[in-house]
Amino acid sequence: MAQMNLLQAINNALDIVMAENDSALCFGEDVGHFGGVFRATSGLQEKYGKARCFNTPLVEQGIIGFANGLAAQGSTPIAEIQFADYIFPAFDQIVNESAKFRYRSGNEFNVGKLTIRTPYGGGIAGGLYHSQSPEAYFAHTPGLKIVVPRNPYQAKGLLLASIRDDNPVVFFEPKRLYRASVGEVPVEDYQLPLGKADIMQTGTDITLLAWGAQLEIVEKAADKASADGISCEIIDLRTILPWDVDTVANSVRKTGRLLVSQEAPLTAGFASEIAATIQQECFLHLESPIERVCGFDTPYPLSLEKEYVADHLKIYEAIKRSINY
């Protein structure tokens, strides 16, 4: 075990993979010598050479196109998109190519070895273009896996699992926690399962569901609620696609209530998918409507960020609303 922050955990996972797998490559804008603008790939070029860890030209559609080609060829590309807000120029390569590569070819070819890492999320005074949480844009795309860790331990274990998983994975890293989240992380190799949610705290009155950086906020709200005598079960979804319906549904069957919180805007976010599925799975068990506590249906603002975000007070209010329904 060692103390690591989330960035160090990511860096450590990449190091393990680069060491064990000659065909693993890390690349993206400023990823090479400099180690990325957040320094997630720090030291890797020095250790594994410029051929395997390098800067790319500034073109996201090219980064992912290049990565798709490498993956199809049998290499293990780990591509970085500098900010999730800048992943959209690569949307076609991800949604029409990565996700459909295996299916359209009848498994003659696949890009299962592809992993896309990208920092997402707000709370850093980043405004419209350094704060987005675009996971839902990808969640409508069969063929992709989508993974979001919430702390250093998960970051390492889930990233290792994502890289080794034989499907293209979009791995969203909560950048607000890059340095803020510090914890004990095993130095050795380990993996956490994809597609499995994590029950962080058991409770009886309401299920609170979130992923990534939002869990910190949810925990705070749960603490506040527990002071009122409300017992919250907290679930970290961890994998957005394909998601762990069973764990969530079992919990809701027990608690009778569900609140989903996400950083992204409410409308057509992934919380909506969860609500839609759970109202069906748990119809007879639900004692109140499923609450979604999300970002406003606006672009991500700067000076009104506090007002915009799904903070612990809004979640706390929604918990009470649900309980008192």
Place this chain on the structure above:
Amino acid sequence: MAQMNLLQAINNALDIVMAENDSALCFGEDVGHFGGVFRATSGLQEKYGKARCFNTPLVEQGIIGFANGLAAQGSTPIAEIQFADYIFPAFDQIVNESAKFRYRSGNEFNVGKLTIRTPYGGGIAGGLYHSQSPEAYFAHTPGLKIVVPRNPYQAKGLLLASIRDDNPVVFFEPKRLYRASVGEVPVEDYQLPLGKADIMQTGTDITLLAWGAQLEIVEKAADKASADGISCEIIDLRTILPWDVDTVANSVRKTGRLLVSQEAPLTAGFASEIAATIQQECFLHLESPIERVCGFDTPYPLSLEKEYVADHLKIYEAIKRSINY
């Protein structure tokens, strides 16, 4: 009134706008002399000149970038994306630019005059890349309006409203119905309201909700259900974003049941948003879980298209499931 098919209705709307508004332009791949691969812009270059109706180079991100610029400048660009499956290279220009132009500038600039037309949907043996219904990908984007007509009358009235609306609109045209759907269309100018759903048929037992080409299928299912004595209320959403919560919620409060059907895959489709919102709005009125009858969570296949699609039989079964819950 005249008999028009859906394409003719579109063409007629474009003609009206081009005639009344000197700064209106139609462009896209093969849109000029040839009139588009579906011939929606037929005759417009002849009538309004090559400067206002033209072929673009083959680059969707360029088409929408160019259109954004024109709209910001004060022109009225009506850009065509040849197939909705090919809209993804323009995703960044739409989601990060068109949608956020006004907000980020504090209304110093806007692209409200932008309209993007694109044929969507399956049922034409088009396989993965000539069948997609990507409306949900855009629905998570505040700042956009999303409109889908179901027949020639709507196509003309909604397109005219979309072009004149002072917000960027993505207008999805059901290509399966381009020639198949024929109906009476007023020759004169008229508009249908954006943001308002259309109650096509009133009923008492269950609300069936869909948009675009899917309504034909829903009607067929409703007919079959009515033979069993089930009275269906059918609602055409018409505008996906911002959508008409009130009309749907009022209907569900009356019928107690809701089924949403979409062509796109189930997971994180727009049906999920509707289900999530309505379970909240109508919690105490719902007599059974909200049903979603959608495409499979796979890419759109070719030879197994019949099996893949949300056909009237699957909808019919879901109606019964809901009624018998």
Place this chain on the structure above:
Amino acid sequence: MQGLQQEKAMNTEIYKESQVVHTPTFIDGHSVEIPILKILKEDGTVYSGAELPEIDQVKATKVYKALAFHRVLDERMVAAQRQGRVSFYMAALGEEAASVGGAAGLEDQDMIMAQYREQGALIYRGFSLENLMNQMFSNEKDLGKGRQMPIHYGSSELNYMTISSPLGTQIPQAAGYAYGQKLQGKDAVTICYFGEGAASEGDFHAGLNMAAVHRAPVIFFCRNNGYAISTPSDEQYVGNGIASRGVGYGIKTIRIDGNDILAVLKATQTARSYALAEQKPVIIEAMSYRLGAHSTSDDPSGYRTKEEEEKWHMHDPILRMKNWMLAQKWWDETQETELYEKLREQVLAAVKVAEKIDKPPVEDLVTDVYDQVPAHLQKQLDELKVHIKKYPEAYPFTAGRIK
């Protein structure tokens, strides 16, 4: 070979080294001369002084037979589409030399990443008539499991990447594929075909620049056939074709007569050696003309004249090669007649077989989305099976086979 010596690296410290001027001096599309390589004349003789590609009678015959097969296949399949037997087809009439000659200039281990009008390369590689047919009839023997529209072939065994409809996406992918080949020390390059229309996509810019910067051994092969559906190339770009862009990327570039099979072969062979030796990309621009319709859904009379098309019939690449083969005494008219007769029969017979083969089973709806079928898809499939059993007549292709 002119232009093929180990070049000096482009100096990027231009600020200090350029020629200095004190009045505004512009460059433009005319600033570079782009010669065009031609080896074979229409009459089948070779230009004097022309440097021939590596080719002997065996190889020439293989190339010629692939061309003939391609021509016949296109002819028959366009007809089959008209008869409603197949839903869609795309012919490459008049530009077959680009794909067949390109493949012939490579080795079998080289990866071919094509756009969609390069069935010639796959034919040359030896994809069987049955495989072609099974794909077009999307039956259960299709390697692609009947999921894509006709002509979206692919074969892992033959190193021919499955075709994808979105244009241009294979261009940066080819750069990545070739980079992987290089990294793993393979004796192999990647060839990436695309049309002059697709070259307008952002992915083109991305792919060429990435390949240049990261020195990927990829041959970017542009088929400039003058049209992108109805859009003529002068509404696609106003520079000097696609080749002139090579200057901007710092990529070695050659323009060739795309209907001259020997020029295609020569350029591809030269490009391959260069790409492999230097571990750098090369651009080939093959000038040709799309003599047929864009696809069976298209009718070119809406956007061009018969006269324009007529002019190009003279440049038929297959006839030109035939003349050369005859002149070489490697071929004669009896062989010609026999070959075409046999091919027509074979293709017709293959259609009849393929159209009777079952569609894929319902299970294929959910496989290959992921490496394994996840729980939610298994559930969707199970429900579907129950549903199909209830309404078997609505799902005729699969109902009979559901257990």
Place this chain on the structure above:
Amino acid sequence: MQGLQQEKAMNTEIYKESQVVHTPTFIDGHSVEIPILKILKEDGTVYSGAELPEIDQVKATKVYKALAFHRVLDERMVAAQRQGRVSFYMAALGEEAASVGGAAGLEDQDMIMAQYREQGALIYRGFSLENLMNQMFSNEKDLGKGRQMPIHYGSSELNYMTISSPLGTQIPQAAGYAYGQKLQGKDAVTICYFGEGAASEGDFHAGLNMAAVHRAPVIFFCRNNGYAISTPSDEQYVGNGIASRGVGYGIKTIRIDGNDILAVLKATQTARSYALAEQKPVIIEAMSYRLGAHSTSDDPSGYRTKEEEEKWHMHDPILRMKNWMLAQKWWDETQETELYEKLREQVLAAVKVAEKIDKPPVEDLVTDVYDQVPAHLQKQLDELKVHIKKYPEAYPFTAGRIK
């Protein structure tokens, strides 16, 4: 003016007209010579034979004051960021001539679509110090309503398009904007700034080709400052800079010394006349160097040496202009000292004012998403207001002002 005569259209029927060769002949990054325009020497004298831009003492003084203002603003705001008074800043140290000179070569009705390091153009246009500050402090007087990070300025009145962070997106937009200007017969062009890094984006390819094909009067102005964050330009491209790409698009292109204010001015003036007269795009590549950090979040010592930076300090564009101004007797050292003192005071004072101004009211959260606030946003806002009233201490910027 060489290179500026009405050019003959590029012949796209290249097939028949190119020089024919019979051995493989390649072109590459060396196939075009790109001269660089320089007018002003470091010592403030002008190269002999140099063609001067249109400039008189009034204009020169305006340009020089804008440069000085820019330098002081950058200096102070970098310091203010270190003090934690402002969250973020981007300086343009060493390359101020590109933006100021570009704006000075235009008319006020021309649209400026910048990347983010071109505050110089906005300063030249007369954007007030207050407006600059209000934006950076995202207070309620910010024209952008406090929604974007510092330095994302915009002004409809001054025809300066609001900055957008995603790189390259403004390039095809500029093509469209200029096309609209042309269509409406405006006596106006659009200038589009971007870095050599952003020129790698697909949108660059899209925008340049569309402008060329559709003849949009747009000046594509590339600031080639050698770096994109930590990525040096030789890892960005291996061709001859960005100018060499002009050949491929068939666009008139000029490379200039970006630190030579007279060259920038001359090139922009020439480009503007050409773009307007011919209704065609022009490319200007201004060679410079990003002397400062990429932004206040960046530390260049991680990727380049002090020695490298040192070399470039010699090329300071403002000092060079000052020398010229002194030589012209249009400026003296007393004026210089006074100007800088006054500017420093003004900027400091403006910081103190702007940082005390209120943040925007909570209503601004939901306006401008659409032309009107739709029902669902009004509902979200109403609920938020109730919530804020319940927890006023958690929302200190807005709580006090909610009715």
